[in-house]
Amino acid sequence: MADIIKLQTPLKDEDVMKLHAGDVVSISGIIYTGRDAAHKRLVECLERGEKLPVELAGQIIYYVGPSPAKPGQPIGSCGPTSSYRMDPYTPAMLEQGMKGIIGKGPRNADVMAALKKHKAVYMAAIGGAAAVIAKAVKTCEVIAYEDLGPEAIHKLEVEDLICFVACDASGGNIYETGKLPYIKD
Amino acid sequence: MREIKASVIADAVEKLCLDAGYYLPEDVKQALAEGRDREVSPTGQYVLQQCCENYEVAAAEQMPLCQDTGTALFIIEMGQELVITGGGFEDAINEGVARGYINGYLRKSMVAEPIFDRTNTKDNTPAVIHYEIKPGDGLKITLLPKGGGAENCSAVKMLRPADGLQGVMDFVVETVKNAGGKCCPPGVVGVGVGGTSDYAAYLSKKALNRKIGEHNPNPNYAKMEEDLLERINNLGIGPQGLGGVVSALAVNVEYFPCHIASLPVFVTMNCHSQRHSSVEL
Structure with missing residues (x-):
């Protein structure tokens, strides 16, 4: 496997531009969670011209709905959910200056174009490795939409969360190219 | 009574x-470990190693x-x-x-x-x-x-009887290809053939409950399961869709008699967290 590139949040343009599809990254710092229901509310919030409950400039949103934390633990199991469901909302989030996304699985052409336009990166965590991923989460607090339960927006402090660069800001896409060496007719 | x-x-x-929720069945753990050893893509090997570590951590700490x-x-x-x-x-x-x-x-x-x-x-x-x-x-x-992610990749097709074995096989492979990395591969692909559209769906769920490595007792279907697994692993999807040679752990097919006009096929996608548990009371 390739060398691991360390990333500290919040991300800057130069952090993003050095990343290429297939790179392995280790993310530390603050990231925010958000999935289907939270994205719907965030976009509705923008449509009403209101301020978002979280300042997205330079930030990473992780598509996850964690399982409940056991007593004494910051979080329960917390692997990524499928990203394509957030495709309709993602360009609006990137418009706000969001620099990174963590999820799993391919994105549509609109998201790919928006990543390029806003110099942002989409990274894949390992789906289903949720108990291992929980080890990288040091603290967790709900900061918005608490009524959504697992879909609420959580602020996470992570240390060495390992991800793969899936779609970079230059159009590179691991879901298109990763399989090519292994296709057998 | x-x-x-x-x-x-x-x-x-x-x-x-x-x-x-906490414990992966032994056959699945073994299949993931074998997959890791068989995978040739370095990324795929890493992903499968993480999957193996994950089932150890989940069991040890009683976490999902x-x-x-x-x-x-x-x-x-x-x-x-x-x-x-x-x-x-x-x-x-x-x-x-x-x-x-x-x-x-x-x-x-x-x-x-x-x-x-x-x-x-x-x-x-x-x-x-x-x-x-x-x-x-x-x-x-x-x-x-x-899980929702894999279930969302499931699909049904009402084939013509003339489509036969080739039609069924092509539809299963097409469904797995469309699912790509979305369903957290490599998992078990459950296939239900025959009955009605709803019954084929049920059979495809029931197929997930069969142990990895056990084949359908009908030799025609057993051969079909092997051939499908080979075709799926040749798609290059690999662990998490990031590329590799281990794109599924098994294909389990269940069948039922059907109408003279019909050939229903339902494919239920499942992830590598191939969870199932039974109790007899």
Whole structure:
């Protein structure tokens, strides 16, 4: 496997531009969670011209709905959910200056174009490795939409969360190219 | 007639939820370890190593294998000479699910109604329950927690009889290809052929309950399972869709007689967290 590139949040343009599809990254710092229901509310919030409950400039949103934390633990199991469901909302989030996304699985052409336009990166965590991923989460607090339960927006402090660069800001896409060496007719 | 108390059923279901949520079956653990050793893509090897570590951590710390602990999908095999006392059967199943998901720190993923009121029911009920009535007085309860990501990649096609084996095989491979990295490969691909569209769907779920490495007893279907697995692994999808040679752990096909005009095929995609747990009462 390739060398691991360390990333500290919040991300800057130069952090993003050095990343290429297939790179392995280790993310530390603050990231925010958000999935289907939270994205719907965030976009509705923008449509009403209101301020978002979280300042997205330079930030990473992780598509996850964690399982409940056991007593004494910051979080329960917390692997990524499928990203394509957030495709309709993602360009609006990137418009706000969001620099990174963590999820799993391919994105549509609109998201790919928006990543390029806003110099942002989409990274894949390992789906289903949720108990291992929980080890990288040091603290967790709900900061918005608490009524959504697992879909609420959580602020996470992570240390060495390992991800793969899936779609970079230059159009590179691991879901298109990763399989090519292994296709057998 | 044998009698069984509803409370006994609820207690057993509560325990099943925890077993299925925390512990991967031995055959699946072995298949993931073998997959890691067989994978040639360095990224794929790393992913599968993480999957193996994950089932160790989940079991050791009694944490959910995946944060998506699924829809509680049950297959009930019930003897016709069994009588349930002290409460309703489905109430007992749902009580067990609610207790298991709440007490076991499993994620509650069910919304009350699909379109107009997507409010979380907060205890992961109701369960989805399938029944098979059998001779005798036995009761076997199987739980297949079904994660949303993989389930969303499932597909049905009503083929023409003329499409035959080739048509069925092509549709299964096409479905797996379309799912790509979305369904957290490598998992088990469940295929139901025959019956009606709804029954083929049920068969494809039932197929997920078969152990990895066990083939359909009909040699034609066993051969089809092997051929499908080879074609799927040749797609290059690999672990998590990041590229590689291990794109599925197994293909399990179940079949049923069908109408002269029909050839229904249902493909249920499942992830590498191939969870299932059974109890006999």
